[in-house]
Amino acid sequence: MKKFSIVFLILSLILFTAIVKNSTKRVDDAIFVLEENIRGLKKDFENVKLEHDYLSSTEKLLEFQNLYFDDELVKKEIEEIKIIIKKSGKLQIQQLKFINEK
Amino acid sequence: MKSKDLRIILDNQQNDFLYKKNKSKLNITFNRISFIFFVFFIIFLIYTIHLIHLGSRKAKIELNNDIKISQNKLYRADIVDRNKKYLVKTIDSIDIGISPSKIIDEKKLLLNLKYIFPYKDYLEVKKRIKKGKFFYFEKKISEENYEKLMKLGDKSIEPRDNLIRIYPQKNLFSHIIGQIDSDNNGISGLEKSLDDDLKKRQEPVILTVDKDIQFLIRDELIKYNKIFDTIGSAAILMNVNNGEIISLVSLPDFDPNTRQKISDLNFINRATKGIYEFGSVFKTFTLAAAFDEKIIEPETEFNNLPKSLTCAGFPIREYDNKIPSNLTAEQILIRSGNIGSVRIGQKLGEDKFKKFLTNLGILEKTNFDIEEVGVPIKFNWGKCPLATASFGHGITTTLLQLAKAYSIIVNGGYYIKPRLIHKNQNVKKEKILDEKVSEKILPILRKIVTMKEGTASLANVAGYEIGGKTGTAQKSIAGNYSKKKINTFVSVFPTSRPKFVLAIMLDEPKTNEDYIYHYRDGSNIKYKGTPFNTAGWTTVEVTGQIVEKIGPILATKYSEVN
Numbered sequence: 001m002k003k004f005s006i007v008f009l010i011l012s013l014i015l016f017t018a019i020v021k022n023s024t025k026r027v028d029d030a031i032f033v034l035e036e037n038i039r040g041l042k043k044d045f046e047n048v049k050l051e052h053d054y055l056s057s058t059e060k061l062l063e064f065q066n067l068y069f070d071d072e073l074v075k076k077e078i079e080e081i082k083i084i085i086k087k088s089g090k091l092q093i094q095q096l097k098f099i100n101e102k
Numbered sequence: 103m104k105s106k107d108l109r110i111i112l113d114n115q116q117n118d119f120l121y122k123k124n125k126s127k128l129n130i131t132f133n134r135i136s137f138i139f140f141v142f143f144i145i146f147l148i149y150t151i152h153l154i155h156l157g158s159r160k161a162k163i164e165l166n167n168d169i170k171i172s173q174n175k176l177y178r179a180d181i182v183d184r185n186k187k188y189l190v191k192t193i194d195s196i197d198i199g200i201s202p203s204k205i206i207d208e209k210k211l212l213l214n215l216k217y218i219f220p221y222k223d224y225l226e227v228k229k230r231i232k233k234g235k236f237f238y239f240e241k242k243i244s245e246e247n248y249e250k251l252m253k254l255g256d257k258s259i260e261p262r263d264n265l266i267r268i269y270p271q272k273n274l275f276s277h278i279i280g281q282i283d284s285d286n287n288g289i290s291g292l293e294k295s296l297d298d299d300l301k302k303r304q305e306p307v308i309l310t311v312d313k314d315i316q317f318l319i320r321d322e323l324i325k326y327n328k329i330f331d332t333i334g335s336a337a338i339l340m341n342v343n344n345g346e347i348i349s350l351v352s353l354p355d356f357d358p359n360t361r362q363k364i365s366d367l368n369f370i371n372r373a374t375k376g377i378y379e380f381g382s383v384f385k386t387f388t389l390a391a392a393f394d395e396k397i398i399e400p401e402t403e404f405n406n407l408p409k410s411l412t413c414a415g416f417p418i419r420e421y422d423n424k425i426p427s428n429l430t431a432e433q434i435l436i437r438s439g440n441i442g443s444v445r446i447g448q449k450l451g452e453d454k455f456k457k458f459l460t461n462l463g464i465l466e467k468t469n470f471d472i473e474e475v476g477v478p479i480k481f482n483w484g485k486c487p488l489a490t491a492s493f494g495h496g497i498t499t500t501l502l503q504l505a506k507a508y509s510i511i512v513n514g515g516y517y518i519k520p521r522l523i524h525k526n527q528n529v530k531k532e533k534i535l536d537e538k539v540s541e542k543i544l545p546i547l548r549k550i551v552t553m554k555e556g557t558a559s560l561a562n563v564a565g566y567e568i569g570g571k572t573g574t575a576q577k578s579i580a581g582n583y584s585k586k587k588i589n590t591f592v593s594v595f596p597t598s599r600p601k602f603v604l605a606i607m608l609d610e611p612k613t614n615e616d617y618i619y620h621y622r623d624g625s626n627i628k629y630k631g632t633p634f635n636t637a638g639w640t641t642v643e644v645t646g647q648i649v650e651k652i653g654p655i656l657a658t659k660y661s662e663v664n
Contacts, residue, residue, distance in 0.1 A: 006135050010142060017146070046180075046191070053187045054270045058317040075650075078565035078657055098657040099567040100598035 176265045176286060179303035181279060183313045184348075184524060186306075189275050190293075193266045196248050197241040202231045204258040211256055215239070218250050242266060269358040274316055276355040277371040278309070278472065278522060292522065295473050308524040310346035312659075315339065318651045320351045323606075326644045327353055330611035330635070336372035336501050337606045337648070341660070342509040342594070344529060345518035348602075348660070350374070350502075372609060374502045377476040380590045380607070381575030382637075383504060384494030385443045386543065389435050390511050391458035392450050393539045400432040400542050407441045413486040418444060418493075421574075432546050436556050438572065440493045447492025452483050455491065461517075461534050462507040464499045471522040476500045494573060501590075505605040508592045512547075512600040514540050540600070544569060548597040554623075557638040558591060561646040562622040566653050567596035570645070572637035577610065586610045591641035595649065602656060604645060611640040619643065 054060065065073050083094045181190040205211055208231060212224060219240060230237045242264070243251075251259055267282055269275070280291020286301075288294035296307060323335050339349040352372040356364055370376055392398045405428045411418040420440050426433075434442030447455060459465050467477040479498045481487065490496040506520050515535030547569030550556040557572045570593035577586040589608045594600050613632040619639075621627040632639050 003135065006139060010139060013142065013146065047193075050188050050191050050268070050270060057187075057271065058314045076654055078654055081654060081658060096657060099565065099596040 176263055177301060178265060178267065178282070178286060179300045180306040181292065181300075181309060182306045183309050183311050183316075185312065186308070187313050188270055189309065189311075189313065190279055191268045191270065193268055195242045195264045195266045197238050197262045197264045198243055198248075198251060199236055199238045199260045199262055200227075200231065201236050201258050201260050202234045205231065206256075206258075211254075211258065214254050214256070218247055236260070238262075267358075271313055271316075272357045272359060273355045274313065274320060275311065276358050277352045277373065277474070278311065278350055279358060280472070280474075281358045281361060290474065291472050295471060296523075309522050310341075310348065310524050311350065311522065312348050312655075315652050315655060316349045316351065318655075319349045319648055320353070320355075322644060322648045322651060323351055323353055326608070326640075326647070329614050329617050330608060330632070330640050331614070332608045332611045334368060334372055334609040335607060335644075336376070336609075337604065338373050338501055338505045339652075340505050340509055340520060340603045340605075342513040342518070342600050342603050343516075345506070345509065345520045346524070347520055347522050348656075350522070352376075371472075371474045372501065372607065374470060374472065374500055375474045375476045376609075377478055377498045377500060378588050378590075378607070379495065379498050379575045379578060380501075380504060380588065381494040381573035382438045383571050383573035383590050383592050384491065384497060385435055385438060386511065386547070386571045386592075387459060387462070387464070387507065388443050388447050388450065388455065388492045389431060389546070390535070390539050390543050391455050392431070392446050393542045394458060394515075394536050395450060395454050396536075397449055398431050398446065400430065400546060402431045404429055404431065404434065404442050404445050407439070407445065409441070411441060411444060411489070413489050416486075418489065418495075432549070433555075435546050435571070436549050436553060438557055443493040444489045447488055452485075452488045455488060456483060459491075462503075462510055464497075464503050464507050468500070468503050468506065468520070470502065470520060475502070478503070494575065501605050501607050504590070504592060505603050508594060508605070509603045510535065511543055512540050512594045512597075512603070544594070544597045544600065547571060547594055551593075558593075558642045558645075559621070559623055560619065560638070560642045561591065561593060561649070563646050563649045563653065564622075566649055566657075567598055568645070568649060569594045569597040570642075572642060574636040574638075587635055589635070589637040589641040591637050591645050593645050593649070601660070604648065606641050606645050606648070608637075608641050608644070611635050613639075622646065 078096065078098060081096045083096055085092045085094055176194075178192045180188060180192055183189055212227065215222070215227070216224060222240070227239065239259075240247075248261065252261075265286065269279065276291075278291055280293040281289050282293050283289050288297035288300070292307070292309075293300070300307065319337050319339065323337055326332075327335055334353050336352045337349065338347060338351075340347050350373050352370075352374075354369055356362060356369060389398075393400075407425075407427050407429060409420050409423060409425075409427075418440055421438065425437050425439055429437065429439060429442050431442075431446060433439075434446065456465075465478055465481060467475060469475075478500070481491065481497050483491075487496060502520055506518065509518055510516065514537045515533050516531040517534045519529070548567065549569075550571060551558045551562045551568050553559075558568075558570055561568050561570065570591055573588075573590040573592075575588045575590075576583040577588050578584070579586070587610060589611050590606065592603065592605045594603050613635050615631045617630070617632055619629040619632075621629065
């Protein structure tokens with residue numbers, strides 16, 4: 001009985017190793033495919049980001065502003081900039097304090 | 103018979119004994135199996151340890167994936183600004199070459215190529231095929247054309263990998279980023295200084311600059327270069343507390359996408375490489391050094407100051423003859439008095455002033471993230487040189503070092519190193535000046551902008567508490583002073599809690615009869631024409647216009663809200 005159980009243990013270990021190895025290989029393959037897909041998507045993302053960075057550059061935005069908005073989009077003076085703070089569910093508007101001078 | 107039977111029984115007894123021996127044999131077999139099991143177990147253990155080791159090693163690589171040696175020789179990391187916007191992007195491309203020795207049917211090949219690239223000069227291609235040497239047929243081809251070419255299955259068509267370095271901001275960062283050559287080697291700017299790192303890095307290099315602020319500053323500089331007809335200009339916007347450079351502009355600049363070979367000296371990086379005498383901006387150092395040594399206080403009086411002095415046969419005069427003869431130390435800086443600054447310098451002495459300037463890093467070449475850094479001309483100290491250096495005459499440095507020195511003076515006396523590359527860790531601050539120096543100098547710099555007697559009232563933009571010092575210096579050409587000028591204004595804001603230093607320099611500005619100035623003293627007065635080509639009428643005006651544009655962004659994006 002002991003002999004049988006030892007042989008069975010060894011065989012089951014070998015089988016277990018084979019199964020683990022096999023499933024690891026499958027996981028590896030899946031990881032590889034995913035990585036390749038991610039690489040492709042990453043490349044697409046980088047290209048789209050490059051395009052976005054170019055189209056949203058200050059130069060382009062000012063160009064678009066002159067073309068489509070005339071005087072609608074104007075620079076804000078620092079005194080006009082306010083800070084909205086949410087305190088215990090309520091919104092509070094505060095003055096931006098960049099300087100201490102009065 | 104009985105005895106025989108007995109023998110048999112004995113035999114059987116012997117057999118019984120033998121049976122016991124067999125039992126021991128079973129024991130031997132069991133040990134062998136145990137041994138095999140043990141061997142298997144050891145192998146299993148070794149593999150398990152090996153697997154764990156491999157697993158942990160991978161995790162380590164993932165942790166340190168910031169720097170990873172790329173197998174691809176043509177790899178070059180991207181460069182982004184502080185908001186992760188692309189400043190440089192590498193795009194893989196393919197060049198198509200033709201190997202004439204591998205051509206089987208020339209006619210068929212040319213016909214196929216003509217179908218894909220109809221506008222090519224095929225007489226030239228034929229000539230090159232005849233020469234029999236490999237040549238590039240088309241560079242940087244599209245993926246679509248690459249697929250078409252590969253479908254031809256012609257062995258003579260050889261694709262070669264290449265990379266395209268794209269600079270989407272065009273001229274905007276040309277002096278910072280620099281260029282690469284056709285072999286993927288950096289030849290100037292960060293492309294040169296970070297060459298090895300860019301070839302190894304997996305992640306993009308993050309800079310401290312902001313492309314929007316850089317654009318706004320450059321735009322204003324270009325505008326005022328035309329108004330004041332300068333030959334060039336430069337600007338540096340620096341965080342006084344950590345030395346991070348938010349913007350660094352030098353004009354004229356160039357488009358790195360065109361890959362021009364620039365030999366014109368006018369394209370020098372005026373912000374870091376150009377060495378200039380900046381004039382009166384040095385008076386702040388004289389006063390700050392005296393405060394640091396506790397020799398004088400802002401209220402210390404200097405009486406009976408003459409209108410001119412003679413040193414080694416050369417006269418030292420006041421720029422403004424209306425300047426009073428009795429002035430306090432504070433008034434000397436506000437009114438930019440030459441003679442008063444000489445007196446402070448003399449009181450301070452050569453050694454202390456030299457030590458102060460050395461501590462600020464004015465006199466020596468500074469270490470910076472790009473290699474295009476100027477070396478200040480060696481200053482020969484003596485009685486007269488001390489007098490001239492006190493008001494910024496005869497002593498040279500770069501705009502970068504000037505901005506750095508002002509940052510140290512106003513940030514409480516902490517040493518900072520200007521940097522273009524973003525670092526996450528906080529740099530340990532080393533105090534090199536008495537903190538009282540900042541407390542004493544900042545109100546004076548503010549008064550230069552707010553007071554009528556000051557030289558920089560055109561920069562008094564409401565809401566930013568700008569302080570600063572102007573400097574108008576004659577340009578030295580071939581060892582002699584010319585009538586051409588270098589106008590500088592180093593501003594600090596907000597003076598109650600300094601965050602930024604903006605140093606602007608105009609190279610050879612001229613007066614403009616048509617330019618209209620809007621006074622910022624609340625009088626609403628407009629003034630037509632530039633009366634003098636001095637810093638107060640040129641660089642200060644540019645600074646005011648720039649702060650108006652970038653101020654709201656700086657106030658909201660780069661300062662903690664309280």
